[in-house]
Amino acid sequence: MTLAHGRTYLAIPGPSVVPDRVLNAMHQAAPNIYEGALPEMVDGLLPDLKAVARTDGHVAIYIANGHGAWEAAASNIVRRGDRVLVLVTGAFAAGWGAVFDRLGARTEVIDFGKRAAVDLARVEVTLAADRDHDIRAVIVVQVDTATGVRNDVPGIREVLDRLGHPALYMVDCIASLAVDRFEMDAWGVDVMVAASQKGLMTPPGLGFVFFNDRAAAARSDTASLYWDWAPRADPQRFYQLFGGTAPTHHLLGLREALDLIAEEGGIEAVWRRHQILARAVWAAFEAWGEGGPMELNIADPALRSHAVTALRIGGEDGTRLRRWVEGNAGVTLGIGLGMADQDDPAWHGYFRLGHMGHVNAHMIMGALGAIEAGLVALSIPHGPGALTAAARVIAEA
Numbered sequence: 184m185t186l187a188h189g190r191t192y193l194a195i196p197g198p199s200v201v202p203d204r205v206l207n208a209m210h211q212a213a214p215n216i217y218e219g220a221l222p223e224m225v226d227g228l229l230p231d232l233k234a235v236a237r238t239d240g241h242v243a244i245y246i247a248n249g250h251g252a253w254e255a256a257a258s259n260i261v262r263r264g265d266r267v268l269v270l271v272t273g274a275f276a277a278g279w280g281a282v283f284d285r286l287g288a289r290t291e292v293i294d295f296g297k298r299a300a301v302d303l304a305r306v307e308v309t310l311a312a313d314r315d316h317d318i319r320a321v322i323v324v325q326v327d328t329a330t331g332v333r334n335d336v337p338g339i340r341e342v343l344d345r346l347g348h349p350a351l352y353m354v355d356c357i358a359s360l361a362v363d364r365f366e367m368d369a370w371g372v373d374v375m376v377a378a379s380q381k382g383l384m385t386p387p388g389l390g391f392v393f394f395n396d397r398a399a400a401a402r403s404d405t406a407s408l409y410w411d412w413a414p415r416a417d418p419q420r421f422y423q424l425f426g427g428t429a430p431t432h433h434l435l436g437l438r439e440a441l442d443l444i445a446e447e448g449g450i451e452a453v454w455r456r457h458q459i460l461a462r463a464v465w466a467a468f469e470a471w472g473e474g475g476p477m478e479l480n481i482a483d484p485a486l487r488s489h490a491v492t493a494l495r496i497g498g499e500d501g502t503r504l505r506r507w508v509e510g511n512a513g514v515t516l517g518i519g520l521g522m523a524d525q526d527d528p529a530w531h532g533y534f535r536l537g538h539m540g541h542v543n544a545h546m547i548m549g550a551l552g553a554i555e556a557g558l559v560a561l562s563i564p565h566g567p568g569a570l571t572a573a574a575r576v577i578a579e580a
């Protein structure tokens with residue numbers, strides 16, 4: 184006997200839950216890729232995608248996951264020997280930095296640790312010391328999915344502007360697009376990368392690189408033919424949009440996902456839903472933490488993402504709890520990725536709850552209820568009142 188039978192809930196921070204409507208939209212006969220409904224549909228899809236990113240700039244789509252989007256963005260910008268400033272707040276910014284490294288950039292890392300956001304004062308000191316404006320790009324993640332931190336994206340732009348530093352500003356929004364507020368044009372972001380499988384509610388397989396005219400003008404001529412964003416963003420023929428065969432069914436799914444966003448009331452409504460659900464999650468974790476070892480990885484709520492919450496629980500209890508909740512309640516929690524070396528048993532003391540994309544109040548309450556059952560079953564000490572606290576946040580919204 185297990186109580187996990189029934190509809191499962193993948194509550195990891197990506198890939199996220201794929202809505203039935205997206206799945207159904209993908210379930211159709213292969214469309215013609217040369218003319219007709221598919222190319223026409225894609226013409227209308229691109230403006231809607233840019234609206235989600237709050238940009239009038241360009242977008243290039245790749246048949247790739249987030250790592251592919253990372254590489255696409257980097258290849259269009261960096262030349263061997265370029266200096267790149269990498270602002271690390273967890274495993275993901277470090278991972279993107281490694282892509283620049285491999286392409287021959289001279290990366291310079293400022294590591295803010297695993298429990299803090301980018302410290303603007305430190306960034307300002309480093310950029311101010313670069314009097315020759317040698318640093319070609321500054322890269323950062325909006326939300327580091329490993330730590331759950333959300334960085335101050337407009338704040339970093341203000342630092343660059345205050346110093347008159349011309350570095351290109353490149354932001355990874357793979358976890359946060361269509362979850363946490365992000366305003367590409369208003370915040371002066373030159374290049375932004377995203378992927379289909381998190382806030383955009385579509386299976387993994389589409390990578391997006393958004394870029395403005397400034398980044399287009401700065402494009403490196405060393406980008407390889409396949410990664411070159413120019414023909415993808417301004418194709419003469421439909422096939423150039425994807426560097427070959429279109430990702431037909433993913434595009435059908437993405438169209439439906441963008442419709443879901445529009446029907447909800449647009450991106451502002453989507454941001455607001457995620458904000459409230461995230462607060463409900465934090466209220467529960469804080470209550471449990473009052474009477475036990477559980478602790479939110481990011482202490483300051485103003486620095487927490489609305490996409491994912493990372494928890495420290497200690498010992499092996501992160502892994503024990505994940506296994507119990509998946510096996511007995513049908514909810515899959517995220518592992519403690521990059522929180523400690525995975526050869527190091529310490530990482531078993533973490534877990535993450537993804538709350539991005541197609542999630543609503545009953546799913547969040549269900550996941551929290553399943554976690555509470557796991558805490559009781561495994562005799563992990565915890566404070567009372569967590570579900571009441573979460574319910575109150577939802578009720579008051």
Ligand SMILES: *Cc1c(COP(=O)(O)O)cnc(C)c1O
Nearest residue numbers: 197248249250275326328357358
């Ligand atoms: C998920 C994620 C990635 C990696 O995306 P993949 O599709 O797994 O390659 C990169 N950056 C952030 C912030 C992410 O959340």
